[in-house]
Amino acid sequence: MEYKDYYKIMGLSRSATQDEVKRAYRKLARKYHPDVSKERDAEAKFKALGEAYEVLKDPQKKAAYDKLGANWKAGEEFRPPPNWHESFDFEGGDFAGGGAFSDFFEQLFGRAGFQQSTGRATRGAQVQGQDSHAKIYIDLDDSIQGAMRNISLSTPEMDAQGYMQVKRRNLNVKIPKGIKPGQHIRLAGQGDPGSGGGKAGDLLLEIAFNNHRLYRVADSDIYLDLPVTPWEAALGATIQAPTPDGMVDLKIPPNSHQGSKLRLKGRGLPGKTPGDFFVVLQIALPPAHSERAKAIYQKMQQELDFNPRLSLGG
Amino acid sequence: MSSNDLLPIHTGTVIEDDNLTLEQLCHACGVHADWVISLVEESIIEPQGNEIQRWRFSGISLVRVRSALRLHRDLGVNLAGIALALDLMEELDALREQLKITQRD
Numbered sequence: 001m002e003y004k005d006y007y008k009i010m011g012l013s014r015s016a017t018q019d020e021v022k023r024a025y026r027k028l029a030r031k032y033h034p035d036v037s038k039e040r041d042a043e044a045k046f047k048a049l050g051e052a053y054e055v056l057k058d059p060q061k062k063a064a065y066d067k068l069g070a071n072w073k074a075g076e077e078f079r080p081p082p083n084w085h086e087s088f089d090f091e092g093g094d095f096a097g098g099g100a101f102s103d104f105f106e107q108l109f110g111r112a113g114f115q116q117s118t119g120r121a122t123r124g125a126q127v128q129g130q131d132s133h134a135k136i137y138i139d140l141d142d143s144i145q146g147a148m149r150n151i152s153l154s155t156p157e158m159d160a161q162g163y164m165q166v167k168r169r170n171l172n173v174k175i176p177k178g179i180k181p182g183q184h185i186r187l188a189g190q191g192d193p194g195s196g197g198g199k200a201g202d203l204l205l206e207i208a209f210n211n212h213r214l215y216r217v218a219d220s221d222i223y224l225d226l227p228v229t230p231w232e233a234a235l236g237a238t239i240q241a242p243t244p245d246g247m248v249d250l251k252i253p254p255n256s257h258q259g260s261k262l263r264l265k266g267r268g269l270p271g272k273t274p275g276d277f278f279v280v281l282q283i284a285l286p287p288a289h290s291e292r293a294k295a296i297y298q299k300m301q302q303e304l305d306f307n308p309r310l311s312l313g314g
Numbered sequence: 315m316s317s318n319d320l321l322p323i324h325t326g327t328v329i330e331d332d333n334l335t336l337e338q339l340c341h342a343c344g345v346h347a348d349w350v351i352s353l354v355e356e357s358i359i360e361p362q363g364n365e366i367q368r369w370r371f372s373g374i375s376l377v378r379v380r381s382a383l384r385l386h387r388d389l390g391v392n393l394a395g396i397a398l399a400l401d402l403m404e405e406l407d408a409l410r411e412q413l414k415i416t417q418r419d
Contacts, residue, residue, distance in 0.1 A: 033388055035384055035385060036399075050388075130341075130344050131343075133342075133376075133380065148323055170321060171321065171324055172322065172323045174323055176326075176328055182374060182377070183329065184328070184373045185329070186327050186329055187324050187326040202342070203326075204342055205326070216415070225415075
């Protein structure tokens with residue numbers, strides 16, 4: 001079991017006052033809140049913070065924790081002192097936050113008793129299980145063709161003693177064709193188990209898309225940035241462009257400019273009203289490495305009356 | 315053949331836009347109807363339909379209600395603050411998307 005440095009987690013010195021503990025918690029909770037932060041490990045950090053605050057805000061727990069001494073290092077192998085539970089009794093505590101705390105916390109302060117958030121679960125009554133939620137990442141192709149995905153879930157479940165246990169399970173889920181980012185799939189009866197013979201809740205899967213090398217998806221539309229030469233944009237051309245269904249011939253109208261959007265109707269995500277496929281032109285400039293290329297640019301300079309900074313008063 | 319191949323395949327139903335009832339939304343998020351109604355009054359989520367019995371919510375509402383719940387529970391944010399935070403966070407997400415596009419090369 002690893003020692004946790006709750007002061008370090010909260011960025012506080014050991015002499016911090018209760019007010020400082022509270023202020024540090026507020027500040028860091030905003031920073032690491034999983035809804036606010038985009039950091040990958042925000043959820044883990046937020047949990048660690050919640051645990052640290054649980055101890056440091058409570059004078060009794062803080063005193064007990066302080067008694068372990070200041071010489072421990074975070075991550076160091078730790079065992080509670082032999083007579084720990086005689087001097088402090090935290091067993092059966094009722095902790096906020098709901099989530100399971102670390103082994104370190106549980107060794108020192110006992111395990112958090114699980115509280116039903118809605119308070120509806122009374123022993124013996126027939127209660128339907130809660131719906132549970134998970135977010136899964138799929139590839140664009142999964143939505144275009146439909147797919148089967150294996151997902152691994154860790155669900156907290158209450159054991160016979162009323163303690164939370166994390167259970168892992170695997171599910172094979174069919175990804176329906178045309179599903180959009182942000183949509184949900186409802187799997188009936190795959191949520192939290194009911195109690196007293198009540199029905200299990202549903203599992204709601206929120207769909208998100210992995211980044212694609214070429215395409216990006218917005219609602220049911222697909223976007224592609226397509227590099228073109230200045231002459232293709234200026235004179236018009238028929239060129240080949242990749243789409244998820246394969247290469248297509250694409251007609252570039254004359255006098256297209258940087259960022260021009262061309263729409264291929266109905267070539268986005270499939271569905272009752274299929275999305276569109278948008279090609280966004282990116283004009284690539286040929287380098288002036290050779291004498292010939294330089295000569296052509298010089299000729300354009302002499303022949304073309306072109307001032308891109310006109311609107312800037314240049 | 316891996317052990318996963320032996321598992322049954324679950325076929326779910328897609329929650330289409332505007333087809334969640336108030337009851338379904340409450341059950342899905344584990345909250346009371348009063349809380350959802352106060353979110354509607356604050357324009358944090360916007361159902362289709364005029365009377366409460368006919369309200370229909372989109373899948374996005376699921377995400378917003380659960381975010382709102384966490385902001386309230388973890389940070390003590392009130393309804394007006396939740397509305398502001400969610401709007402700003404969505405704007406931030408949209409801007410980050412834009413940034414990703416312009417920084418591609």
